[in-house]
Amino acid sequence: MAEAKEQPRIGVFICHCGTNIAGSLSIEEVKEYAMTLPGVVVAEEYQYMCSTPGQSIIVDAIAEHNLNGVVVAACSPRLHEPTFRIATQEGGLNKFRFEMANIRDQNSWVHMHDWEGATSKAKDQVRIAVAKARMLEDLEPKSVPVEHAALVVGAGVGGMQAALDLASAGIKTYLVEKNPTIGGRMSQLDKTFPTLDCSQCILTPKMVDVGRHPNIELMTYTEVENVEGYIGNFTITLRKKARGVLTPAEAEARGIVGGGCNGCGDCAEVCPVIKPNPFELGMAPRKAIYIYHPQVNPLLYTVDFDSCIKCGLCVTACGEEKKAIDLDVVDTFEQVRVGTCILAIGYDLIPIEGKKEWGYKRYDNVITGLEFERLICASGPTGGKLIRPSDGQIPKKIGFVLCAGSRDNTGGVAKPYCSRFCCMYSLKHAHQIMEKIPGAVPYLFYMDIRSFGKMYEEFYYRIQNEGAKFIRGRVANILEDPTSKNLTVFTEDTLLGRPLSLEMDMVVLAAAIQPKPEAERIRQMFGVSKSQDGWLLEAHPKLNPCGTTTAGIYLAGVCQGPKDIPDTVAQAEGAASAASIPIHIGEVQLEPYFAQCIEELCAGCGMCVNLCPYGALDLVEKDGRDVMEVTEAKCKGCGTCGGFCPGGAIKMQHFTSPQICAQIDAFLLEGGEQ
Amino acid sequence: MATEKNYGNPELEAKLRDRYLYTDDTNPEFLNDVKKVSRTIAHMCYQCGTCTGSCPSAPRSSYRIRLFMRRGVLGLEKEALNDPDLWLCTTCYSCTDRCPRDIAPTDVIMAMRNLAFKYDIVPRNFLKTVQLIYTTGHGVPNNDVNRSAREKLGLSRDPPTTHSYPEFMPGIQKIIDHYKLKENADRILAEEGQ
Known part of the structure; x- marks a missing residue:
């Protein structure tokens, strides 16, 4: 295919990156070498190529030397490709006439102590980039419209905040929650540190706002079933789990005017099935038709069809006027179209019984921090009276085991990371028992007290001043007296250098936290990666902490990594802001890395259509025969089809076979005859 | 550096002995030797005390496994090898079972005993x-x-x-x-x- 091509005129621009690159290899040698490469008409070097003067060098050189290709040898494309593309464009070229050689992350940082080797590798990298730059073509990004709606998955405090922000910015927001009520973990907490606000008191106004906001469509007891599409145009299939109870609106749709559930609870009263209430962590009962707690939103009963025996007593109790209960309903599916999505799917405690030395689930009086929250909470199973599970007595000496499964590299259920809020809630627990139980003494067994937030260190001071005992030693093991059910805690007071054996009435484990089990399925549907520690992966830990590597998907709260309420809310607002930008702009530009069908070569075999992971390819009839057609907006440029096509009929824009072959040749032939 | 004072009273002098840790007291190679012999990540100890808390010897003696871990990290070779407590470990491996950093403190003790033997320091x-x-x-x-x-x-x-x-x-x-x-x-x- 001999096309009349313009002669390549390439400029090579080498960045010192301070000493990041220049400290490990010879910039001068690489520059001289670049000038010897075919097609290269100018080579420059500068201390910081990404700076304004650095970019001016590129812009000026394009005009002065009439360049048609730009190579920058610097850091990673992820960091500065957009910067240099803009410089290329400002110089008057199509912005895809730019190629980057990563001589920092992939060279100078790795070969920091090998000057000769790094210099030689940088020459290879520049030669390879120049080989591609000689074959670059003008490309135009494709612009697609953005749906004026957003989806938030998870209605804990993070999801609610994100939904409220989006909705208040004028965006139709679908807030999906798998549980029957919104509120999440925060609604299970009694008080919050360091202000000691009642958790429910500050949360319920938000729950009410969410329920009332005209732009929020709240969908509780609903799960995401399927995700299709791309930024601006996601089609989300939602599974509305069979609830067995009609809302007033649903009842009206059935012609029962003035009917539907009004939350009176007559049904639960007559229900004969008793099950543990997961909201109370199994410490209180619920019926097969239930609400989690009195402050649920929406106030709507739910039938647990796994335990319902369909006796029909509730239907009778509900009565002919409301007719709110229908035990024959099934799951229904609904599709919504949204422009962007925020995941705020929260966390679980680790199964701390896996750390056998502390005896959780073996010893009655060893509980978790979350169980403590329910026991000390006025709306909890004991009405806020902290009692020992073994005998209902009020504990006087309570041990708090910090870092229970956190900062632990032994594998199993343990987690190597710091769970970040356990120090602070344990301090708060210590305060609460001293406040509620006269003469009670909390013992905090700790390695480090990490009180890093605003007013947190002051809170630590306050609790110590109130009389809490701090023992710097990680708890080695706990033994239970089988008669009294008292617990003996063994550790070392590391500051005294003496082993310690202390008898406690009760022990609270500040258990580590981990991603929800369903996080894996959700992240795969939305195309989000996870980091080494299992949490969802942000696009950049510092510069893009709310975004993900999939355009249009954002993260909020603990699902991205352990964080407390202020940080969760802050990230939720950040995610909402980021998610609203494409919606407000109304269109997004897609990278033009689409597959293209060269129709004269296409045999219409259709193999690629089945291979495409994004459903972007179809067979269509043209001039009496079948050929493949690409839906460009769906194509992500992965190259699966291009790599497979037996006829070589699929061209991957910006990653064409000739371009890649030229790069391989340039590498293997050591810069000799091409 | 005045490392000794002279009050003429041996008891008082012992009490007033200079207790600073000096660079000279440490042997940086000691940690490497311990790691090589013990085949465990002795340098990763964060001094939580789980080892001593688990140790059946600690409440009955002056043996403090965590102290030996610290001496290893700091390279306090002489102090570690000359301490007779080194020989009070029963090698029950409770500390190794529970160490949250996944270090084997028992093997560190065994390594130190091996190194001590090279200096003829053995009970x-x-x-x-x-x-x-x-x-x-x-x-x-x-x-x-x-x-x-x-x-x-x-x-x-x-x-x-x-x-x-x-x-x-x-x-x-x-x-x-x-x-x-x-x-x-x-x-x-x-x-x-x-």
């Missing part, structure tokens, strides 16, 4: 054990009390070990000779006049 009873194994194949050889107890239980007077099969003794002695254990034990005890 006498350990050396006598070596001699006993060399001559009988047992650290604690059978005796008449045991023999009659065994008879009462319907067992043979001697267990089916080197006591019953003395022909295996040369093999055991060959192994001990290879590591010069007996030779060194005899020498050190002789130097001490025992």
Whole structure:
């Protein structure tokens, strides 16, 4: 295919990156070498190529030397490709006439102590980039419209905040929650540190706002079933789990005017099935038709069809006027179209019984921090009276085991990371028992007290001043007296250098936290990666902490990594802001890395259509025969089809076979005859 | 650097002894030696105290495993190897089971004992054990009390070990000779006049 091509005129621009690159290899040698490469008409070097003067060098050189290709040898494309593309464009070229050689992350940082080797590798990298730059073509990004709606998955405090922000910015927001009520973990907490606000008191106004906001469509007891599409145009299939109870609106749709559930609870009263209430962590009962707690939103009963025996007593109790209960309903599916999505799917405690030395689930009086929250909470199973599970007595000496499964590299259920809020809630627990139980003494067994937030260190001071005992030693093991059910805690007071054996009435484990089990399925549907520690992966830990590597998907709260309420809310607002930008702009530009069908070569075999992971390819009839057609907006440029096509009929824009072959040749032939 | 004061009163002087840790007190190679011999990540200790809290020896003695971990990290070779507490570990491995950093503190102690032996720092009873194994194949050889107890239980007077099969003794002695254990034990005890 001999096309009349313009002669390549390439400029090579080498960045010192301070000493990041220049400290490990010879910039001068690489520059001289670049000038010897075919097609290269100018080579420059500068201390910081990404700076304004650095970019001016590129812009000026394009005009002065009439360049048609730009190579920058610097850091990673992820960091500065957009910067240099803009410089290329400002110089008057199509912005895809730019190629980057990563001589920092992939060279100078790795070969920091090998000057000769790094210099030689940088020459290879520049030669390879120049080989591609000689074959670059003008490309135009494709612009697609953005749906004026957003989806938030998870209605804990993070999801609610994100939904409220989006909705208040004028965006139709679908807030999906798998549980029957919104509120999440925060609604299970009694008080919050360091202000000691009642958790429910500050949360319920938000729950009410969410329920009332005209732009929020709240969908509780609903799960995401399927995700299709791309930024601006996601089609989300939602599974509305069979609830067995009609809302007033649903009842009206059935012609029962003035009917539907009004939350009176007559049904639960007559229900004969008793099950543990997961909201109370199994410490209180619920019926097969239930609400989690009195402050649920929406106030709507739910039938647990796994335990319902369909006796029909509730239907009778509900009565002919409301007719709110229908035990024959099934799951229904609904599709919504949204422009962007925020995941705020929260966390679980680790199964701390896996750390056998502390005896959780073996010893009655060893509980978790979350169980403590329910026991000390006025709306909890004991009405806020902290009692020992073994005998209902009020504990006087309570041990708090910090870092229970956190900062632990032994594998199993343990987690190597710091769970970040356990120090602070344990301090708060210590305060609460001293406040509620006269003469009670909390013992905090700790390695480090990490009180890093605003007013947190002051809170630590306050609790110590109130009389809490701090023992710097990680708890080695706990033994239970089988008669009294008292617990003996063994550790070392590391500051005294003496082993310690202390008898406690009760022990609270500040258990580590981990991603929800369903996080894996959700992240795969939305195309989000996870980091080494299992949490969802942000696009950049510092510069893009709310975004993900999939355009249009954002993260909020603990699902991205352990964080407390202020940080969760802050990230939720950040995610909402980021998610609203494409919606407000109304269109997004897609990278033009689409597959293209060269129709004269296409045999219409259709193999690629089945291979495409994004459903972007179809067979269509043209001039009496079948050929493949690409839906460009769906194509992500992965190259699966291009790599497979037996006829070589699929061209991957910006990653064409000739371009890649030229790069391989340039590498293997050591810069000799091409 | 005034590392000594002179008040003429030995008791007072001992109390007022300079307790600064000086760079000279440390041997940076010590940590590497310990890691090499113990094959565990001794440098990763964060001093949480789980080891001492788990240790059955700690509440009954002055042995503090965490202190030895610290000495290893800081390279306090002399202090670690000359401390007689080094020999109070029963090698029960409770600390190794529970260490949250997945270090094997027991193996660190074993490594330090090995390194101490190179400087002839070994308690006498350990050396006598070596001699006993060399001559009988047992650290604690059978005796008449045991023999009659065994008879009462319907067992043979001697267990089916080197006591019953003395022909295996040369093999055991060959192994001990290879590591010069007996030779060194005899020498050190002789130097001490025992």
